[in-house]
Amino acid sequence: MPLEALAEWLQPLLVQASLPQNRQLYRALRELILQGRLQGGQRLPSSRQLATALQIARNTVLYAFEQLQAEGYVLTRHGAGSYVAETLPDPSPQGEVTTPVENAAGGPYLSRRVQQVLGGMQMRGFMRERTPAFWPGVPELAQFPHLLWQRIWQRQQRQMPRDWLGYTRAGGHQGLKQVLSDYLRLTRALNCSPEQILITSGTQQSLDLLARALADPGDVAWMEEPGYGGASAALTAAELALCPVPVDNEGLCWERGDYPVPRLIYVTPSHQYPLGCVMSLSRRRSLLQYAAQQQSWILEDDYDSEFRYDGAPLAALQGLDRAQRVIYMGTLSKACYPGLRLAYLVLPPVLVEPLTRLQARLLREPDYVKQATLAEFIAEGHLASHIRRMRQLYAARQQLLRDSIADGLEAEAALLGGQGGLHVVCPLPVGSKERPLMQQLQQRQVQTPPLGSFHLATPQQSGLVLGYAGVHENDIRRAGRILGQQLRVFTADPEQS
Ligand SMILES: Cc1ncc(COP(=O)(O)O)c(C=O)c1O
Missing domain, CATH: 3.90.1150.10 (Aspartate Aminotransferase, domain 1)
Structure with a gap:
């Protein structure tokens, strides 16, 4: 493992002021070994290199290595450095399997899948007026017509029917589904009716629902490589086996590799995230054919196709799909703003009923006043x-x-x-x-x-x-x-x- 990556994993774990730093480092390394992130036989960096990367004293690292060695987690081969032991000692004295109650930094124990999702990631919040240069993924926030939106929202709030106050289960506001389906047929050449639409509170929620509904833990999901971290997070949280598939300038490039048959295939065909290429027509056709043969689901994330600067956008993959293997995911996070938390799925008819029920049961539906506001905002031409x-x-x-x-x-x-x-x-x-x-x-x-x-x-x-x-x-x-x-x-x- 590259030193930089190891240091990045360790850094967030070295924050517990009440423990001496050598104990913190020892615990953090032990945790990474127990989680399998540092695997048996893997060589550790030298104490000097690790001390420099973490900006701590070399003695601190030496102590942690010695402790791990004494407990059998690490082996030292003379002149060849330190290695993670192939056979790990039993962490519990009685040999029982126990769930730890705290993590290496002394915080609460988090499940393995959540540790994987959060990884070494540090959340950078931008609760500022301006988006810093050049942070990706954020549209212009100040120029959205907020006053106009508020006026529509107030009117919708005043005339809200009583049943919006309860637990709604219709998969979204009927008027919004109607305008979205008209909009998508016209602008993205989608093949859809309002009944196929499920309103969600963001693509993140759409992915979470789909991963839980359509795959079991351990099932294979193809991810574009490089690809969207939000999608890998949702698929990892559902305990799927992520299989990175490279992307070239025609999009997902699976035909030359030997990849396990996927249950789910996540793609961004209109504007690959982050490289920006557009999936070619021949790739689209063969991906659709492959998914139909293997009975895989294609999750088409069409997150920013509204913004095309050199002519009309290519039609969506869903419009070409005759076998009904494509699930189309759209969001208002780019066309309006991310804080709106509104998005939608266009589902093959067989999935409409189970996914609508699952959303209502597991996550609940987004606010109907907001949905009605969006419906009016689109119908009156303000979105366009x-x-x-x-x-x-x-x-x-x-x-x-x-x-x-x-x-x-x-x-x-x-x-x-x-x-x-x-x-x-x-x-x-x-x-x-x-x-x-x-x-x-x-x-x-x-x-x-x-x-x-x-x-x-x-x-x-x-x-x-x-x-x-x-x-x-x-x-x-x-x-x-x-x-x-x-x-x-x-x-x-x-x-x-
Ligand atoms: C590839 C991709 N898909 C979808 C989204 C939007 O996700 P959400 O609708 O959850 O805001 C983003 C946002 O950055 C993205 O980059």
Whole structure:
């Protein structure tokens, strides 16, 4: 395991002030071994390397290693370093299987699947007025017509029927399903009726429902590699076996590999997340054929297709599906704003009844006043005009980003995925160390997640993901200049950066 990745896992576990640091490190390493994240036979970094990566004293690491060695978790081979033992000691004295009551940092024990979902991830909340440059996934928030929305919402609230006060079980507001199905048939060439639509409180909830409903723990789910972390989180939480399948410039590229037959296939055909390619027609056809043969479900995440800058968007995969294996997922998080928490599924008819019941039972339905407001907002043409305005704004912001970094960067010409969406990818030479570059940028208030963080397996590409849609022009200019300068230094000498 690369030292950087190990340090990233360990860091959040070394926070319990009441324990000496050497005990904390010992517990954290033991926890990673017991969870199987550090596997038998795996070589540990030297005490010096780990101490430097964690910025702690070498003696602290030596103590932790010695303790793990004394208990049989780690073996030391003379001159060859320390290894995780192939056969682990029994952690409980009586040999019983026990669930720990606390984690390595002394906090409450969290289930293994939740530990996997949360991993070394640190939540970065942006409870600020402006989205920092260049954080991806966020649309422009200030220019949504909030006053207009409020007026419609107040009217809907006043005329709300009584039954919206109770536990609703209809799978969503009827009027909203009607306008969505008209909208999707017209703009995305979907094959759907209002009865096939299930309203959810976000794609995250849609994925959670689908994973629980359609697959059992251990079933295989194909994930695009690189891909959307929100989808891998939902599928992992359902205890599915995630199988990363690479993406090339025609989309999901499974035909040349030998991948286990999936129950679920997660794809973003209109604008692959995060690389930005569009799935070719021939790939679409063969994926549909494969899913029909194997009886797999394709989960089509069409998260940002409203924003296309070079002509009409390609029709959705669902519209080509004759075997009814595609489940279409749409969201209002990009076209309106993420805090709205409204999204929808277009389901094959056989899934409508079970999924509607499951949602009502397990998660409950989103608020009907909000749904009715959205229905009116769409029917009156406000959504379409907001999208039109934002499309122009985002295209101009993307151009501004290109101009601002151009100085330092031949790669400007090679930014990936700019034909649509809210972000682009700036590729770096294969094998470059993205993290030092990202950290240097962070010190200068430029936030860009590295492409490596979108991978499940070892990344084959390097790059930075640059969101621009929600970033104010002044911030794009400032951060773009800094990024251009850093990229110039980095491409001249990737090792030095
Ligand atoms: C690929 C992808 N799908 C879906 C979403 C939206 O998810 P939600 O509807 O839960 O906000 C996002 C948001 O960033 C995304 O990047």
